[in-house]
Amino acid sequence: MSSHFPNAFDTPVWYLFMPLSGEGKLFTEKRYASILAARLNDDQRNAMIKVEEYTFMPDAIHLIIREGALQLEMWWEPFKDAILKHLPEGAAWGNCTYERISDAAAFEHRAFEMLYLPVWKGLASDPNGYAYNSVNNRAKIDL
Template sequence: MTYLPNAFDPPVWYLVMPVCGAGEEVFTRKRYADIVAAKLNSDQHNALVKVEDYLFLPSSIHIMIREGALTLDLWWQPFMDAVLEEIRQLAPDEKLSWCNNTYERIADAEAFDHRAYEMLFLPVWKGLATDPEGYAYNSVNNRAKIDLQ
């Protein structure tokens, strides 16, 4: 893929957000995937961030976002708090919390392509799908209906 000069300014980030204290399937349940998608779409509509790529695994969210009106350090924690708050309103018995969150700045085209490839094939490597295009909650199939441009 060819990228324009300054394609990674504003910064692009690869975020991994695992959830603890839940059953096996959280983010592949439609009602919870819808919460995450609605929050991401709202934040994009308000130009806070732009979603470049995403993957919802049963107990973690993987996304690549481009900073918008907010830097990562101002956007990320409120985003995670809002998602958990909405899930708790739907299912107060779910004792969920975020754990072991990681982030990496995507500095160039090679790093972007590497993470996009990893996100595409992660469901296959984890035995959740036999083909990346057969996995519902990723940018390829976009069953979560996240606004990707």
């Protein structure tokens, strides 16, 4: 049974995949997870986007966001540029992708994948034991 309200997907919801190339395993380091969280929280306070779910892998960011005052195309590039400025020299974004989530089934599918990704990659034995996801929210993102 879905917990989504009718018309919950009228405002665009997106799944974003942002892999890092070059520098490697940064996003689960406290410093860089804090930088990501601060930027996402600022963008939420300014009503640009709303973070619905997230998982930070060592070398990639997985987000489900809802558009706010800005459409994805207007928000995403400045977000990536702002984060890249805080990463070590040599770090660069890899092939970043996005996909529109149009209904509750698609949302639940992506959220499930994001939740279990650290388990499948051998980083945790249980999704509840992985710090940098929406469940544990050690990054302190306003969900």
